[in-house]
Amino acid sequence: MQDHRYDYLVSTAWLADHIDAPDVVVVDGSWHLPTTERRAATEYREAHIPGAVFLDIDEVADHTSDLPHMLPAPAAFASAVxxxxxxxxxxxxxxxxxxxxxxxxVWWMFRAMGAPRVFVLDGGLPRWLAEGRPVEDGIVRRPARHFTARLDHAMVATKDDVLAALKSGEAVVVDARSSGRFAGTAPEPRKGIRSGHMPGAYNLPYTNLIGPDGSLRSVDALYTAFADAGVDLDKPVITTCGSGVSAAVLNLALRSLGHTSIAIYDGAWAEWGRDPNLPVAGNGEGNS
Structure with a gap:
């Protein structure tokens, strides 16, 4: 199987060699669940990779929606970046x-908006720090640049798309949440959200795709993880999670396997789980 991981990833060594290149921009895209009590913006100000700007997915979002960090309209995204x-x-x-x-x-947001050269730093800040590479504090301000945003609608799924996929079976829905949340035996971190999963969805916790060193696993390991989860990779895939964050880990992993027909359900469980008109399975039942 062909290895496409480094079509979408760069190593810390590559970034260290290219960090001063005028056409390279580094983005801290950190975000944490509210239950962790971590503040990504504060941590960024305390220590970030030199020259990195901070993109807050709660700010660069659709503020007309009451769902968390929904993808904004192209004009709003372009203005923010x-x-x-x-x-x-x-x-x-x-x-x-x-x-x-x-x-x-954040990688997916840029990709969905048409950016052709966007990559994830494999291992992230923890690897950068473990290798003794430099960081700086404060806030980086760069001169404004023109960004052309054109939304690729095929990369974004709605709840109607998910319902249609679950009904027809023409696309596979894969949930990146933990097995406990998927089964409905672990509570949701957001209030007012039912426990469980979409009937017919498959579960592949995003953590299963990441190695102990913080890297995306090998293509063989990724393929095995999807196969073990029951995912038919000959079909289009819609990935989902709690609020559209870890679903992007599955999206990147699938593209690393050469799979290109992939969308993220942006509303995710934050939307599905609170809508009493949408079906829910779980409460310990496992996959339905």
Whole structure:
């Protein structure tokens, strides 16, 4: 099986060699669940990779929606990243402070908006620090750049798309949440959200795709993980999770296997789980 991981990833060594290149921009895309009580913006100000700007997915979002960090309209996205100094023709490298968690979400946002050269730093900030590489504090401000945003609608799924896929079986729905949350035996971190999963969805916790060193696993290991979860890779895939963050880890992993027909259900369980008109399975039943 062909290895496409480094079509979407860069190593810490590569970034160290290219960090001063005028066409490279580094983005701290860290985000944490509210239950962790970690503040990504504060941590960024305390220590970040030199030259990195901070993209807050709760700010660069659709503020007309009451769902968390929904993808904004192209014009709003372009305006936000322009102010960060990110523009057309640049190579964008995204990392996060966990290692491999929210950076793929920011990577997907740029990809969905048409950026052709955007990558995730494999191992993220933890690997960068473990290798003794430098960090700086404060806030980086770059000159504004023009960014052309054109939304690729095929990369974004709605609840109607998910319902249609579950009914027809023409696409596979894969949930990146933990097995406990999927089964309904572990509570949801957001209030007012039912426990369980979409009937007919498959479960592949995103953590199963990340090695002990914080890297995306080998293509053989990724393929085995999807196969063990029951996912038919000959079909289009819709990935989902709690709020559209860890679903992007599955998206990146699938693209690393050469799978290109993939969308993220942006509303995710935050939308599905609170809607009494949408079906829910679980409460310990496992996959339905």
């Amino acid at each position: 322009r102010r960060l100094g990110i523009g057309d023709g640049q190579t964008i490298v995204v990392y996060d402070s966990v290692g491999f968690y929210s950076a793929p979400r």
